[in-house]
Amino acid sequence: MDIQGKVVLITGASEGIGAACAARFRERGALLALMARNRANLERVAAGNGLVIAGDVTADDDRRMAVDATLDRHGRVDILINSAGAGLYAPAWQAPLDTVRRMYELNFFGALGMIQRVVPHMRRQAGGCIVNVSSIAGKVTLPWLTLYSASKYALGSLTDGLRMELRGDGIHAMSVCPGYVSTKFQDHMLMGSPPAKVRDSNWFRVRPEECAEAIARGVEKNARTVVTPRAGWAFVALERLFPGWIDRRLEAIYRRGLAS
Numbered sequence: 085m086d087i088q089g090k091v092v093l094i095t096g097a098s099e100g101i102g103a104a105c106a107a108r109f110r111e112r113g114a115l116l117a118l119m120a121r122n123r124a125n126l127e128r129v130a131a132g133n134g135l136v137i138a139g140d141v142t143a144d145d146d147r148r149m150a151v152d153a154t155l156d157r158h159g160r161v162d163i164l165i166n167s168a169g170a171g172l173y174a175p176a177w178q179a180p181l182d183t184v185r186r187m188y189e190l191n192f193f194g195a196l197g198m199i200q201r202v203v204p205h206m207r208r209q210a211g212g213c214i215v216n217v218s219s220i221a222g223k224v225t226l227p228w229l230t231l232y233s234a235s236k237y238a239l240g241s242l243t244d245g246l247r248m249e250l251r252g253d254g255i256h257a258m259s260v261c262p263g264y265v266s267t268k269f270q271d272h273m274l275m276g277s278p279p280a281k282v283r284d285s286n287w288f289r290v291r292p293e294e295c296a297e298a299i300a301r302g303v304e305k306n307a308r309t310v311v312t313p314r315a316g317w318a319f320v321a322l323e324r325l326f327p328g329w330i331d332r333r334l335e336a337i338y339r340r341g342l343a344s
């Protein structure tokens with residue numbers, strides 16, 4: 085899809101990958117609608133050039149308000165980027181269920197709720213693009229990030245199904261699977277934090293601007309899945325070919341991190 089002149093609604097746009105997408109899509113001539121909870125940060129990202137919607141993506145009223153405000157201002161929604169999300173670092177067998185549910189409300193149901201609100205409009209327009217920001221952890225399960233991985237696997241599966249369900253309506257759905265992106269994501273975990281050795285490693289690390297550029301290119305090419313950095317594909321392929329070996333390597337890396 086050509087981005088020039090398109091209306092792009094971005095969740096999680098107050099910082100990190102969502103904010104970088106706002107800048108990159110604006111450069112390509114898109115009209116922006118930016119949603120997150122922190123209005124002051126959103127105003128800064130919008131820089132007087134985009135609709136600011138302060139709201140919580142886990143609240144249905146706020147999701148409706150975001151889509152209505154976008155339609156009131158621009159009359160359409162061409163691209164939805166679901167970037168709002170957070171991690172959870174804890175043993176899956178021990179994590180408090182209420183915290184796990186909170187993460188699913190954000191990473192999965194928040195995105196699904198936005199999709200259910202925009203798709204009827206996209207169908208009427210006979211076109212649109214849904215971008216769900218998953219993770220490399222949504223392709224290969226990372227230990228102790230197990231529940232976060234599970235939420236991103238769910239999001240990836242949702243995206244694949246939507247693509248097939250909505251192709252006939254001219255609506256495309258794309259997953260984005262970044263490795264480590266240099267944002268405050270690690271500080272915003274809903275619980276716990278990976279060991280410093282793992283958190284600070286440069287493996288599969290990209291800047292938010294690189295991630296946003298990969299997303300913009302993916303939208304332009306109607307990509308099914310964007311993995312960034314692209315070396316992440318090799319990791320995914322290795323896991324498919326040698327799953328037992330990758331299991332043991334990942335376990336060792338995370339255990340070593342815990343011990344240091």
Ligand SMILES: NC(=O)c1ccc[n+]([C@@H]2O[C@H](COP(=O)([O-])OP(=O)(O)OC[C@H]3O[C@@H](n4cnc5c(N)ncnc54)[C@H](OP(=O)(O)O)[C@@H]3O)[C@@H](O)[C@H]2O)c1
Nearest residue numbers: 096098099100101120121122140141168169219265267269
């Ligand atoms: N950074 C990484 O290493 C990495 C790697 C792979 C995938 N990802 C995924 O990329 C996405 C963006 O992550 P990031 O690195 O940009 O994280 P970030 O810097 O922590 O930004 C998270 C964004 O989500 C928003 N948000 C959080 N809870 C929200 C809620 N209830 N309602 C509305 N907005 C909410 C935050 O804004 P407010 O606080 O203002 O609401 C913020 O704009 C996430 O889905 C994450 O899982 C990140």
